[in-house]
Amino acid sequence: MHCSAGNQRNSAEDIVRYHTTPKPRGNGWKTPGYHYIVEADGRVINIVPVTQPSNGVAGHNSHIINVCYIGGVDTSKPGLPPVDNRTPEQKSALKRLLEGLKQYFPDAEIVGHRDFNPKKACPSFDARKEYAGL
Ligand SMILES: [Zn+2]
Numbered sequence: 648m649h650c651s652a653g654n655q656r657n658s659a660e661d662i663v664r665y666h667t668t669p670k671p672r673g674n675g676w677k678t679p680g681y682h683y684i685v686e687a688d689g690r691v692i693n694i695v696p697v698t699q700p701s702n703g704v705a706g707h708n709s710h711i712i713n714v715c716y717i718g719g720v721d722t723s724k725p726g727l728p729p730v731d732n733r734t735p736e737q738k739s740a741l742k743r744l745l746e747g748l749k750q751y752f753p754d755a756e757i758v759g760h761r762d763f764n765p766k767k768a769c770p771s772f773d774a775r776k777e778y779a780g781l
Contacts, residue, residue: 648741648759648774649681649703650719655732657717659684659692666702678702681715683744689736691744697751704763712748712755716741719771729768742781749781757781 651662666679674680680702682695695701703713716737720727733741745757759774761767 648757648770648778649713649715650729650770651684651715651717652720652727652729652769653717654722655687655718655734659686659690659694659717662715662717663694676702681713683712683714685714685716685737685740685744687717687734687737689734689740691740697748704760707763712752714741714744714748716770719769729771731772733772742778745778745781 651657653662662681662684663679665673666676667673669675678699678701679694682693682697682701684692684694686692697712700708701713702708703715704711716733718732718734718737719729721730721732749755749757757774757778759772760769762775
C-alpha cells in the first residue's frame with residue numbers, strides 16, 4: 648500500500664505522467680510505480696497488469712502488487728507532513744480492491760510501503776493492522 652504523497656485532487660493520469668516523464672520533470676521510469684491507483688472519489692484505475700511488475704518498492708517489485716491512494720500528505724503545511732486523509736470513498740474502494748486481490752493471491756500479505764523501509768511514512772496509516780482481517 649502506498650499513498651501518492653501529493654495533492655488529493657491529482658488524478659491517476661497525473662501520477663503516471665510524473666513517473667514516466669523523463670528527468671528532471673519526472674522520475675523517468677519505464678514502468679509506472681503502481682498497479683492500481685485509487686482516486687479521491689473512489690475510482691480504481693488499473694495501471695499495470697498484476698502479471699507484470701510495477702515500480703513501487705525497489706528490490707521487491709518482482710513479488711509485490713503496488714496499490715496507491717491519491718493523497719497521504721498535508722499539502723497546506725511546509726514539508727508535506729504525512730496525514731491519513733483517505734476519503735470514505737477511497738477507504739471502501741481500497742477494501743473492495745484488496746478483498747478481490749486476496750481471492751487471487753490468498754497467501755499475500757497486505758503491508759504498507761513503510762513496512763519495507765522504516766524511514767518512509769508511506770502510506771501514512773498502518774496498512775498491516777487495518778487490513779489484518781482480510
Ligand atoms: Zn510508497
